Amino acid sequence: MANIYDGAFRTILNDCRKLIIPVINEIFGETYTGEEEIQFFPNEHFIDQQDEADKERITDTNFTVFGKTPKKYHIECESSLPDGRITIRLFEYDAQIALDEGEVTEETLTVIFPNTAVLYLRTYEKTPDKMKYVLITPGGTVQYDVPIMKVQKYSLNDIFEKRLLILIPFYIFSHEKSFPEYNSNKQKLAELKAEYQKILEKLDGLEQQGVIGAFDKRTIIELSEDVIKEIAQKYENVQKGVGDIMGGALIETEARTILNQGKTQGISETKKQAALRMLKIGKLTNEEIAECLELSVAEVEQLAKLQTV
Numbered sequence: 539m540a541n542i543y544d545g546a547f548r549t550i551l552n553d554c555r556k557l558i559i560p561v562i563n564e565i566f567g568e569t570y571t572g573e574e575e576i577q578f579f580p581n582e583h584f585i586d587q588q589d590e591a592d593k594e595r596i597t598d599t600n601f602t603v604f605g606k607t608p609k610k611y612h613i614e615c616e617s618s619l620p621d622g623r624i625t626i627r628l629f630e631y632d633a634q635i636a637l638d639e640g641e642v643t644e645e646t647l648t649v650i651f652p653n654t655a656v657l658y659l660r661t662y663e664k665t666p667d668k669m670k671y672v673l674i675t676p677g678g679t680v681q682y683d684v685p686i687m688k689v690q691k692y693s694l695n696d697i698f699e700k701r702l703l704i705l706i707p708f709y710i711f712s713h714e715k716s717f718p719e720y721n722s723n724k725q726k727l728a729e730l731k732a733e734y735q736k737i738l739e740k741l742d743g744l745e746q747q748g749v750i751g752a753f754d755k756r757t758i759i760e761l762s763e764d765v766i767k768e769i770a771q772k773y774e775n776v777q778k779g780v781g782d783i784m785g786g787a788l789i790e791t792e793a794r795t796i797l798n799q800g801k802t803q804g805i806s807e808t809k810k811q812a813a814l815r816m817l818k819i820g821k822l823t824n825e826e827i828a829e830c831l832e833l834s835v836a837e838v839e840q841l842a843k844l845q846t847v
Contacts, residue, residue: 542768543659546707546761547615551599552578554754560701562603562611565655565687575604579635600635600652610635612652617659617711625669628654628684632671654684659711661690694733698740703750706737707761710769710780721773730776734783737762759787785821809833813841 551558559572578601599613612635616624636649658665669684689705690712697705713720713730720727741758744750750758763784770777809831816827817838824838831838 543617543708543765544615546765547657547704548599550704550707550757550761551601551613553757554704554750555601557701557704557750557754558599558601558613559603561613561687561704564700564702565613565685566611566653568603568605570603570605577602577604610650610652612654613657614654615657615659619660619662620664620666624656625671625684628656628669629671655687656684657687657689659689659708660714661688694737698744701749703741703744703754703758706741706758707765709737710762710766714769717770717773717776720779721775727775727779731779731783734762734780738783738787759784782821785819810841813838817842 555576556572558576559570559574562568563570599611602608602610612632614628632651632654636651640647640649656669665688666686668686670681671684672679672681689708692702692705694709697709720730741755745752745755763781766781766784767777812831813827813833816822824835824842828835828838
């Protein structure tokens with residue numbers, strides 16, 4: 539299960555890199571503008587183990603932001619209960635990241651540890667506000683905090699006002715405890731669906747303003763649908779109700795993209811291909827597809843017959 543959430547986090551960071559900047563500003567109190575260059579580094583690291591095969595560790599993120607001074611960052615996404623092992627794993631990652639780029643000059647090893655933070659999708663009573671490293675060395679003691687960002691702390695207004703759009707795929711965690719009620723109460727489920735409709739409208743607005751691109755919006759919607767399907771597996775009405783809203787938005791986004799491409803590729807053939815794909819997905823009626831693609835219902839019905847041949 540956690541792999542779905544980790545994968546979603548890695549995907550949105552790697553595919554929509556600029557969206558990480560507001561999150562960095564929020565966690566570390568930076569003042570990046572969003573115009574800075576971001577360079578990502580390999581997520582795979584091998585931890586040296588004496589007398590054993592090296593152990594592979596895969597970090598969620600490992601990147602440098604080139605502001606006035608380049609700074610390296612490492613952020614992990616967690617959905618499990620804090621148990622101490624997470625802190626050990628984080629330090630292993632950090633030490634290996636530092637060592638991978640360490641420099642030796644005249645037998646002097648210099649390593650730079652990244653700025654590290656944890657994004658907690660679920661908040662438990664035991665979830666602290668920060669972790670801490672204490673390194674006791676022959677040359678003295680070094681200690682510093684590892685901040686924790688709690689997704690459930692942020693309201694929908696917070697997310698959009700602060701441009702923390704990376705949190706949108708995980709916003710459903712804020713409603714997880716209410717799934718049983720949503721699943722059995724149509725009115726409550728309707729309120730949740732309305733909230734997700736509002737998310738889509740706000741994303742549309744940001745796209746129109748040029749704050750995000752069409753690809754960014756599509757990625758956010760697609761990953762939101764993936765996370766909803768995973769987290770609401772035991773609650774069919776929640777999974778279908780909210781999932782269908784995001785799935786429908788994906789279809790419309792894809793259709794719009796295809797139609798825009800069709801302006802230079804031949805609009806009739808483009809509409810046909812878009813309709814065939816939408817029919818195959820099977821989430822919209824013929825009438826809805828016709829309206830979306832500016833076709834007649836008869837044309838869509840004819841294409842539907844072709845699929846059954």
